[in-house]
Amino acid sequence: MTAILLQAGTVLAHEGDRVKVLRDHDILIVGNKIEAISQGLTLREGSNGRVIDCRGKIISPGFIDTHHHLWQSQMRGRFGNMTFMEYxxxxxxxxxxxxxxxxxxxxxxxxxxxxxxxxxxxxxxAHMTYSPDHATEAIRASASSGLRTFFCYTPIRRIRKWTSDEPVDYDEELLPEWWFSTLESLAKAGPFGNGRVKLGLGFDAFNLSKEVVQDVWAKCRGLGIKLFTTHYVANSMKNSISLLKEYALLDSTTLFSHINGLAPTDAETLLRHGAYFSSTPETELQMGLGEPVAFNPDLKCNASIGIDCHASNSADILSQLRLGMQHARGAENAAVVARGEYPRVSIKLEEVFNLGTIQGARAVCMEGDIGSIEVGKFADIVVFDASSPNMVCAAQEDPLAAVLLHANVGDIEMVIVDGVVRKEGGRLVDVGVLDGIDGAEGEGLSLRDVSRRLLESRERIIERAAGQGAGRAMEFLYETFG
Ligand SMILES: [Zn+2]
Structure with a gap:
């Protein structure tokens, strides 16, 4: 088995919800797991492992993003001045x-x-499931990348024809036979990428009947699926919290995204059933979904953090945590000052860090495996260069402040997922593209190769979209989403 020894770093370890700073500590990774955290560790004699000098570095658990649409890269930069319906x-x-x-x-x-x-x-x-091949190609890409993901297979309204002249023509059938048979074959073949890519269900089709929704859940559970995710935005979509409760499907395997504008009764229902939610501050603030609720004192015990659309904003969790935290601090103090009281800081850095790490692990029912640096957990680890112009001194004063308030993505020197180094020296390692969803690793592709292929794909997508009227699409959306 391969081994990696991260030596003499400042480790952000957890004891429950407390973050413990361990200075000058080593982490020994064997295979895909953390085997030891201590001082003075060495590699086993005769092992062919690597020793990585982490003096002057901060070692953090890898961050967990609990809501994202990973397929949308070609559309980056398109949505800067758009709200929800335009998006x-x-x-x-x-x-x-x-x-x-x-x-x-x-x-x-x-x-x-x-x-x-x-x-x-x-x-x-994954709301792009136009065909079985769309799903398998997405899984092949995820498995090739080295990322740990839940591929939440989603039934969608599939457009057949879209022009400016006629109403959008779409397939009335949300759940065709191939949708189920594909789910079944994927569930039997998975998980993928050494167990990193697991199946989940993404679901927003609450105009289907109670019996049909219950049947989808039962089939998924029968196939071993353990994570069910759905969007919830009050007054904009069907109330998935009250519906899932009514259908007796709401439990700790349910993960809601956004939940802006949540009514007190729905909040109470969500908490009572042990469900989690993903707050995505940047898209919610821009697209007019309402106030992010990740820092709501009554809800934060079941909160986690997500990106939503990396085509609308960057995919780093640090930005989301910082933006969400400062927005919430600002909103709280606006009310405090309006009452004639002195401003305060009641949201603390530790709980903010937990939102992006251990709380995310709880939201995906993997607290025993990920979300913190602990012996026996998967080696999902981020190393910050704390001697950067922006982090030095902050790292010595308070490593949590250094990460949450001073760091940027440029400071992330190394990323290890499942015991494999995927970013090193601040650069992504070449990707070994799999020749099938559970295939062998083929030739390595550099970031430059991927960018070239991505840009060619972007051109094709833009060409295909020519002549598709936005007004017709709005009619279609109001009709199908209500
Ligand atoms: Zn979303």
């Missing part, structure tokens, strides 16, 4: 213009951005 037309339903090959390159680039940003686990709400 739906120019982004979400553009999956119609993606072939399976386009999905592969979009997905691979999305996974690479996550790894580059220090994210080691992503819940991928």
């Amino acid at each position: 739906m037309v120019a982004g979400n339903i553009q999956s119609f213009n993606y072939t399976p090959e386009d999905i592969f390159w979009g997905q691979l680039a999305g996974c690479q951005e996550s790894i580059f940003s220090g994210v080691t686990t992503v819940v991928d709400h």
